[in-house]
Amino acid sequence: MFAQSVTYDKWERNRDSPTTVQKPGWFTIEQRIRLLDGRQHTMVTIAGAGEAHMAVGGGGGRYVVYATYDNLTFHNLVDPARGEAAERVLAGGQQGEYPARQVVALDQALEAARQFAEHGVLAPTVTWEEA
Numbered sequence: 001m002f003a004q005s006v007t008y009d010k011w012e013r014n015r016d017s018p019t020t021v022q023k024p025g026w027f028t029i030e031q032r033i034r035l036l037d038g039r040q041h042t043m044v045t046i047a048g049a050g051e052a053h054m055a056v057g058g059g060g061g062r063y064v065v066y067a068t069y070d071n072l073t074f075h076n077l078v079d080p081a082r083g084e085a086a087e088r089v090l091a092g093g094q095q096g097e098y099p100a101r102q103v104v105a106l107d108q109a110l111e112a113a114r115q116f117a118e119h120g121v122l123a124p125t126v127t128w129e130e131a
Helices: 024-032 106-121
Strands: 007-010 019-022 045-046 053-059 062-068 074-078 086-091 094-099 127-130
Touching: 007 024, 019 045, 024 045, 024 062, 045 106, 053 106, 062 086, 074 106
Parallel strands: none
Antiparallel strands: 007 019, 007 045, 045 053, 053 062, 053 086, 062 074, 074 127, 086 094
16 A cells, blocks of 8 residues: 555634544545545545655545645646536635636546555546646
8 A cells, every 4th residue: 555644634613623544544545535525524635655645625526636746746637528617616624716627526536546545656547637
């Protein structure tokens, strides 16, 4: 397993109480992503070695996902069938506007997270754009 830890948020009003689990299995990571609701639970971060990490934010069927290995180059998960119109997603406790192509379905977010968590790679079965 590439993932060394997973951190997830829990918001009460404007205060976050994050939890980190060391050496998580895929079941734990998947469970936390499925619990994202875009209100109280808005972000799951999977950390590998060094600066490598992936963040999955949002909830309710609308997710934004990025990955980086060095905190310099970032890769956004995209749905090429979607357009550029801005969509609002609550991720990391903050409302943000994202191009619609960066707002993906749960199955895409889970596939990206599984490949990253287990193997440390950008899933080849989904589409990525370098930011």
